[in-house]
Amino acid sequence: MMIVRGIKNFPKHCKTALVSIWRNGVMSFSSIFAVTITLLLIAVVMTIALNVNKITVNIENSLTIYVKVDRAATAEQSKAIEPQLKALKGVKDVKFSSKDQELNKLIASQDKNNKKLFENYRNDNPLGDAYTVEVKDVKTLDKVAKKIENIQYVNEVTYGGSSTNKLVKILENIRNGGAIFVVALVIVVLFMIANTIKMAITARSTEIAIMRMVGASNWYIRIPFMLEGAFIGLFGAIIPIVALRYGYTFAYEQLTQMMGAGLVAFVSPFPFVYQLSGILLLLGAGVGLIGAFFSVRKFLKL
Amino acid sequence: MIKLENVTKVYKTGVRALNDVSLDIAPGEFVYVIGPTGAGKSTFIKLLYREEVATSGKVFVDGQDVKKIKNWKVPYFRRKIGVVFQNYRLLPKKTVFENIAFALEVTDTPKVEIRKKVRRVLELVGLEDKANAFPHELSGGQQQRVAIARAIVNNPKVLIADEPTGNLDPDTSKEIIELLEKINEVNKTTVLVVTHDRDIVQKYKKRTIRIEDGCIKTDTSLGGYNI
Numbered sequence: 001m002m003i004v005r006g007i008k009n010f011p012k013h014c015k016t017a018l019v020s021i022w023r024n025g026v027m028s029f030s031s032i033f034a035v036t037i038t039l040l041l042i043a044v045v046m047t048i049a050l051n052v053n054k055i056t057v058n059i060e061n062s063l064t065i066y067v068k069v070d071r072a073a074t075a076e077q078s079k080a081i082e083p084q085l086k087a088l089k090g091v092k093d094v095k096f097s098s099k100d101q102e103l104n105k106l107i108a109s110q111d112k113n114n115k116k117l118f119e120n121y122r123n124d125n126p127l128g129d130a131y132t133v134e135v136k137d138v139k140t141l142d143k144v145a146k147k148i149e150n151i152q153y154v155n156e157v158t159y160g161g162s163s164t165n166k167l168v169k170i171l172e173n174i175r176n177g178g179a180i181f182v183v184a185l186v187i188v189v190l191f192m193i194a195n196t197i198k199m200a201i202t203a204r205s206t207e208i209a210i211m212r213m214v215g216a217s218n219w220y221i222r223i224p225f226m227l228e229g230a231f232i233g234l235f236g237a238i239i240p241i242v243a244l245r246y247g248y249t250f251a252y253e254q255l256t257q258m259m260g261a262g263l264v265a266f267v268s269p270f271p272f273v274y275q276l277s278g279i280l281l282l283l284g285a286g287v288g289l290i291g292a293f294f295s296v297r298k299f300l301k302l
Numbered sequence: 303m304i305k306l307e308n309v310t311k312v313y314k315t316g317v318r319a320l321n322d323v324s325l326d327i328a329p330g331e332f333v334y335v336i337g338p339t340g341a342g343k344s345t346f347i348k349l350l351y352r353e354e355v356a357t358s359g360k361v362f363v364d365g366q367d368v369k370k371i372k373n374w375k376v377p378y379f380r381r382k383i384g385v386v387f388q389n390y391r392l393l394p395k396k397t398v399f400e401n402i403a404f405a406l407e408v409t410d411t412p413k414v415e416i417r418k419k420v421r422r423v424l425e426l427v428g429l430e431d432k433a434n435a436f437p438h439e440l441s442g443g444q445q446q447r448v449a450i451a452r453a454i455v456n457n458p459k460v461l462i463a464d465e466p467t468g469n470l471d472p473d474t475s476k477e478i479i480e481l482l483e484k485i486n487e488v489n490k491t492t493v494l495v496v497t498h499d500r501d502i503v504q505k506y507k508k509r510t511i512r513i514e515d516g517c518i519k520t521d522t523s524l525g526g527y528n529i
Contacts, residue, residue, distance in 0.1 A: 008410075009410075023395070206391065207393060209391070210391055210392075210393060210404075211404075211408060212377065212380070213351075213380065213385055214381075214404060214405035214408055214452065215377045215378065215379075215380040215381035215405070215408060215409060215456075216377055216408035217374075217377040217378070217408070218377065220377075220408055
């Protein structure tokens with residue numbers, strides 16, 4: 001019965017809410033503006049945080065341990081290292097590269113003049129075989145590297161050393177900091193919407209008193225105010241969404257052109273822009289609903 | 303219709319507004335509640351429409367123990383009671399018709415019925431021609447009539463008027479009291495009028511309850527202010 005009545009009255013309540021937003025012009029406008037600013041901030045912070053996250057993951061995935069095998073080792077001895085590497089805890093993948101492949105790589109990385117120079121080494125290859133080891137968790141990079149050093153016929157282990165560890169830590173801090181910032185901003189929006197709605201409601205406390213006097217149920221009084229909060233949130237999300245749609249696409253094109261393809265790849269705009277827009281809409285409307293709910297509650301208490 | 307049993311109301315501030323009050327008002331009665339300011343008159347009526355709850359003792363309205371009504375059910379209880387205030391409390395942005403219809407809209411009355419009922423009640427209070435006027439376009443007496451119309455449009459069992467003539471001149475006051483009398487006679491509504499107005503209480507003699515210092519000082523069906 002209550003639900004049926006609620007659905008039947010929904011268009012009426014929506015109309016009441018919209019009319020009320022219109023009649024309380026300045027107040028509504030300031031609420032919408034406040035929501036717009038905060039949602040813009042949230043959009044920016046979330047975009048940055050998500051991009052940092054993507055870059056971090058890219059970098060982390062590219063962090064590997066480079067293992068040089070002793071030149072004195074025979075082919076069998078060299079091959080025997082592979083199962084030992086694979087058996088180590090925390091190792092994800094091991095790739096073998098023979099000394100000829102290593103030389104090819106070296107030559108390929110040189111410029112024209114040097115290429116000829118290095119070609120001379122074809123006959124007497126000074127390089128040894130090598131392994132590239134990927135780890136499951138980059139934080140264990142140094143531990144795994146230390147263990148590899150102890151394996152027989154391993155000549156040299158490189159993994160970037162402590163600077164790599166620092167980088168991993170910094171990236172992680174940025175990610176966590178971004179997440180905390182987003183949560184803090186959401187709370188700020190909640191209070192801002194709740195506060196502006198509270199002001200709007202206080203200005204209409206007589207109206208609420210009269211509604212209560214003539215026997216309007218609490219939900220009948222509450223729903224229009226909650227819808228009003230939701231509409232304010234939705235209207236407040238429009239500008240941030242438009243800004244995100246065009247701003248991010250533009251920024252993405254510019255930055256990608258500047259950076260080129262490589263480690264630093266940004267989150268591509270689609271469907272990212274739509275997903276974030278959805279989040280902003282939900283956030284605005286949800287926060288408006290909840291904020292209004294708590295603001296009206298004060299006036300409905302007996 | 304209204305029954306109080308040893309009702310005491312002490313506010314959080316420690317003010318003792320009512321002290322061991324017992325009384326009985328039958329259905330269809332017309333009662334004045336008089337007494338000096340701060341004597342407990344307002345507290346008395348607030349207990350009736352459950353704006354306040356008694357500290358001890360029992361309040362019955364239409365056979366219902368008011369204290370036992372759950373908070374969320376209070377609105378439904380209020381539909382049995384019409385309340386009129388000294389300052390009319392009309393919604394300024396709504397027309398006379400909308401103000402009265404408002405009381406029916408919140409109770410989900412169909413539109414056709416709303417129109418019928420509002421027209422009937424406007425006729426009863428004598429404001430048929432003012433349906434589309436806004437409150438600020440009306441005189442005080444007319445605004446009070448609209449407030450009364452709103453209070454009685456859903457046929458409440460009890461009509462409570464808190465200083466209904468407080469802002470009105472003597473002639474208009476008489477008209478308002480005569481209107482309340484008419485409602486009492488025509489609709490058989492129990493009417494409770496809280497007032498300061500000596501002339502009215504003297505002229506329209508009804509049962510009069512005098513409250514002083516939180517107690518019922520006198521309760522007489524002879525009427526008149528000085529009894």
